Amino acid sequence: MRKQHTEPFLYMQIAARIEKQITDEVLRAGDKLPSVRMLCRELGHNMSTVTQAYYELESRSLIETRPRSGYYVCLPPKKRMDVPNTSKPASIQKPRHQDDLITRVHKDSTDPGITLLSLGVPDVSLLPIAKLNKALIHATRSLPGSGTAYDQVQGNEKLRREIAKWSFSWGASFNEDDLITTSGCMNAVSYCLQALTKPGDTIAIESPAYFGILQLTKSLGLNVLELPTNPITGIEIDTLKKALSSNNISACILVSNFNNPCGSSMPDEHKKEVVKLLQHFNVPLIEDDIYGDLYFGNNRPSTCKTYDESGLVLYCNSISKTLAPGYRVGWVAPGIFKEQVIRLKLNHSISSTTITSEVVADFLKNGRYENHLRKMRQTLYNNSMKYISAIASHFPEGTRVSQPLGGYFLWIELDGKINTLELYERAIKHKISIAPGKMFTLQDQFDNCLRLSFGLQWTDEIEKKIKILGTLIKAMI
Incomplete structure (x- = not known):
């Protein structure tokens, strides 16, 4: 009987002890807490008591649960x-x-x-070097000419097929014919800009913006209209609308998820509104989604391309920030501008790197990438x-x-x-x-x-x- 009276308070005692360790910085932001099962063994309490203690700490925003990983210490209020x-x-x-x-x-x-x-x-x-090296050896053995031959202009077919499958997680409906491989994401953005603009044209962009894109636009002789950007939600929709209606904008460039440098991520409703606006004014959007797979939440965020029905969104991505920067494997889904982008790729590089494209395709196909x-x-x-x-x-x-x-x-x-x-x-x-x-x-x-x-x-x-x-x-x- 006594145990029943004291049991409801045990979880508060456990929570208070953990909270003190967080306050004293014995446990610091980002540290992983013991699993519920492990803490049960250490303290000799049942799972419901320990689970309730973690729920109590979570309700105070002191800890949070991470998908498939466990409980972690949050940044303390102070x-x-x-x-x-x-x-x-x-x-x-x-x-x-x-x-x-x-x-x-x-x-x-x-x-x-x-x-x-x-x-x-x-x-x-952070990179799976040993597995990549093993995959490289396999690619040289399986490819015609050990990977020394040119690939087709549009890019490795297996890689494009696996990217199309991968894109299903954020709501795209690609097939391999929608995609063109490139030498990284910046190469994809460059092809898109060249397909859409000529020297003297104006493009709209977030501010602050990735310096590589700013340098690229300058090298192409373009004028840049920097627009107000919120560090949480991204580009300000009202000012984008005003710019589109009052300026002769040839294209827009946005990093919709985890922007470089300010880390902003556009909510789904903002993405829908941006696509709707650009379609209304018939202005193409170059979407750089190179950080989209590096999300901290439960689900991969959507993209502007998710809501694109007109083909005006040119979607760019690569594995340079996630798997192998030096492999220079990227891709673009250029929508209605596909022929222009393929022509530019043919003129500038003929084909993508054969071996590294094959390695990335295998990583995607075998689940090693996820x-x-x-x-x-x-x-x-x-x-x-x-x-x-x-x-x-x-x-x-x-x-x-x-x-x-x-x-x-x-x-x-x-x-x-x-x-x-x-x-x-x-x-x-x-x-x-x-x-x-x-x-x-x-x-x-x-x-x-x-x-x-x-x-x-x-x-x-x-x-x-x-x-x-x-x-x-x-x-x-």
């Missing part, structure tokens, strides 16, 4: 920071270029002693929590940080007095590379912002580097 403000690019464009800065930041990767918090590439430890992604997503989520926690601990009060639901990046907004180009100069002396906000715009904005990548595995050394960054920032105020 470390939760405001997100950056919605961007406000000028309506009158006065382009400035940061080519020298971009080149310099990229060059940092050649120095093995530098901690690369600047570049959005997966740490090599198994790899499941682990990678969990690691990146844990990394994001630990990076944000460290920033909250070591950066000045008032720092704003994005809260991405996937991808690689944190967009950080500092006090307006801080110039992150100067911060870069100071940080590189400590062998730390960051990406100043100036890199992600052609306008005079984001001087007090920076992008950090959490693609590097979390270690005590990474926390030490973030602490150094915080000290440098405080010294600049």
